[in-house]
Amino acid sequence: MKKSLLYLALIGLLACNPGGYHLASRKANRIGVDSLSASTDSSVARFLQPYREKLDKTMNEVLAQSTGPIDKGLPDAPLNDILTDAMLKQATQRYGKPIDCSHLNYGGIRTNLPKGNITIGSIFEVMPFDNQLVVLTVTGDMLQKMLNHFVQGSGLVVGGIRAKIHDKQVQAVTFTNGRTLQPNENYTVLMSDYVANGGDDAGFLKNPVKREDLNYLVRDVLIDYFRQQGKSGQPINPTSDGRISIE
Amino acid sequence: MDVSASNRRQFLKLFGTAAVIGSVAPDVLAHSGRSIGRKTTSLTILHTNDVHSRLDPFPMDGSRNAGKGGVARRATLIRKIRQEQANVLLFDAGDIFQGTPYFNLYKGEPEILAMNQLGYDAGTIGNHDFDGGLDNMVTQFGKASFPILIANYDFKNTAMDGRSKPYKVFYKDGIRVGVFGLGIKPEGLIPRSAYLETKYLDPVEIANNTATQLRAKEKCDYVICLSHLGFKYNDSTVSDNVLAAQTRNIDLIIGGHTHTFLDAPVAINNRDGQPVWINQVGFAGINLGRIDLTFEPGKAVYSSGKSVEVS
Numbered sequence: 001m002k003k004s005l006l007y008l009a010l011i012g013l014l015a016c017n018p019g020g021y022h023l024a025s026r027k028a029n030r031i032g033v034d035s036l037s038a039s040t041d042s043s044v045a046r047f048l049q050p051y052r053e054k055l056d057k058t059m060n061e062v063l064a065q066s067t068g069p070i071d072k073g074l075p076d077a078p079l080n081d082i083l084t085d086a087m088l089k090q091a092t093q094r095y096g097k098p099i100d101c102s103h104l105n106y107g108g109i110r111t112n113l114p115k116g117n118i119t120i121g122s123i124f125e126v127m128p129f130d131n132q133l134v135v136l137t138v139t140g141d142m143l144q145k146m147l148n149h150f151v152q153g154s155g156l157v158v159g160g161i162r163a164k165i166h167d168k169q170v171q172a173v174t175f176t177n178g179r180t181l182q183p184n185e186n187y188t189v190l191m192s193d194y195v196a197n198g199g200d201d202a203g204f205l206k207n208p209v210k211r212e213d214l215n216y217l218v219r220d221v222l223i224d225y226f227r228q229q230g231k232s233g234q235p236i237n238p239t240s241d242g243r244i245s246i247e
Numbered sequence: 248m249d250v251s252a253s254n255r256r257q258f259l260k261l262f263g264t265a266a267v268i269g270s271v272a273p274d275v276l277a278h279s280g281r282s283i284g285r286k287t288t289s290l291t292i293l294h295t296n297d298v299h300s301r302l303d304p305f306p307m308d309g310s311r312n313a314g315k316g317g318v319a320r321r322a323t324l325i326r327k328i329r330q331e332q333a334n335v336l337l338f339d340a341g342d343i344f345q346g347t348p349y350f351n352l353y354k355g356e357p358e359i360l361a362m363n364q365l366g367y368d369a370g371t372i373g374n375h376d377f378d379g380g381l382d383n384m385v386t387q388f389g390k391a392s393f394p395i396l397i398a399n400y401d402f403k404n405t406a407m408d409g410r411s412k413p414y415k416v417f418y419k420d421g422i423r424v425g426v427f428g429l430g431i432k433p434e435g436l437i438p439r440s441a442y443l444e445t446k447y448l449d450p451v452e453i454a455n456n457t458a459t460q461l462r463a464k465e466k467c468d469y470v471i472c473l474s475h476l477g478f479k480y481n482d483s484t485v486s487d488n489v490l491a492a493q494t495r496n497i498d499l500i501i502g503g504h505t506h507t508f509l510d511a512p513v514a515i516n517n518r519d520g521q522p523v524w525i526n527q528v529g530f531a532g533i534n535l536g537r538i539d540l541t542f543e544p545g546k547a548v549y550s551s552g553k554s555v556e557v558s
Contacts, residue, residue, distance in 0.1 A: 020545075021421065023468075026540050028536070030528055032315070033321050035304075038324045039320070040323065043322070048318070055349060058348070
């Protein structure tokens with residue numbers, strides 16, 4: 001019985017084959033690649049070395065200076081403000097039209113920026129993910145829902161908006177551009193594709209009025225912004241404007 | 248840490264019947280009334296997927312994958328296997344690009360040149376390989392000494408037109424190995440500006456046509472699909488599992504996209520009841536997949552719907 005099972009199994013493995021050969025056996029192995037399984041191939045290492053050296057040099061490029069550490073925090077902090085403002089400024093140039101507000105998921109800001117030299121490497125540490133910028137056009141209703149969702153969830157980080165949090169609800173929303181939040185009006189919101197695709201449990205954002213992909217990495221936006229700041233010759237003075245406050 | 252022993256255990260557990268077949272093959276072949284004493288040819292397939300610009304090992308920062316991977320170590324492993332085995336083919340299932348600053352700075356050049364050094368025989372296109380846009384794809388793939396195989400993207404009216412092939416047939420010691428590539432649906436996954444007028448064709452239909460052509464017209468003894476469709480989904484989205492079940496004439500699917508760490512290949516019966524192997528080895532070059540095949544001359548005795556897989 002056992003032998004006939006094996007026989008059937010073998011027949012099953014052999015494909016019907018008009019060619020000159022047929023498969024007689026197959027086995028598989030997953031080989032872990034680490035220092036235990038293999039040494040470094042010197043020829044490939046030599047090939048990589050100039051790429052790595054130039055990469056390190058790139059990562060060490062100083063973009064700007066800061067007079068103090070730029071930290072993230074809730075309900076508001078200097079890093080929250082500078083990142084969302086940078087996004088709004090840079091993306092508006094790319095988009096070619098004004099954008100009402102910007103948003104970052106708090107968990108996506110991976111670390112703080114240091115006092116002193118801010119390098120490309122520092123920006124990679126803050127934003128290692130390859131998230132692209134998206135402009136969502138949403139109704140005031142959906143924007144209100146989104147603001148509440150993040151206040152009640154991982155934390156609200158926005159640019160172009162001032163608001164107060166009362167009892168886990170976002171109230172008294174005003175826009176820097178002078179608009180007010182009306183349920184049936186449309187607003188443009190700049191955010192990462194991660195959130196626009198429903199990340200951070202924001203699945204309700206998958207049905208906006210309109211979605212436009214900018215094909216511009218959030219990280220590249222920040223690098224471009226900090227480089228411009230550095231060229232101005234003025235160091236960054238980390239401050240928070242208290243755009244989000246708790247009542 | 249004995250990785251190979253643990254893999255062997257997994258393998259035996261999942262494929263107890265299949266695993267011992269090598270040892271009973273001569274007995275079985277006697278039933279076909281031929282092939283006794285004829286030459287056996289071996290072929291080793293090596294594969295990676297979703298390497299994502301991870302040229303250096305993960306940094307030693309205490310995180311889960313610290314110290315793993317690295318293209319220079321992979322080179323050593325591959326060179327050693329080539330020294331031991333006469334017939335080796337090396338494939339990649341897409342998402343060569345994006346994931347480390349190397350890609351941001353060099354747009355994919357060192358990834359492709361390193362693959363040349365490692366002697367890759369073919370690769371397919373992953374969604375992130377579009378990240379630098381179609382023009383960059385032309386530039387970087389133009390540096391490859393191996394073909395880019397993709398059967399279900401129609402690049403007409405794009406810069407990539409004529410820069411890829413649907414399939415390639417490899418000849419190894421008399422064995423004809425047909426290899427073709429399949430890509431994932433770009434819409435909703437890749438920015439439109441990065442894929443432009445690239446047309447996505449139904450992977451199941453294309454796979455059936457291509458695999459049949461490889462088997463019948465190109466007389467291939469073994470047919471491999473390099474797929475960036477993803478291993479399996481909860482909904483009806485086409486995946487490697489769906490592809491295997493709905494096609495004929497594919498022997499092996501080397502998968503990618505979902506970064507799935509399979510301990511051993513998974514067997515799915517195809518439309519003829521034949522068990523197709525699907526394999527995928529995680530991401531970032533943490534693993535190298537290895538599949539050792541042996542072939543005997545002559546046709547196999549064929550019996551449909553009688554496959555036995557032990558789970």
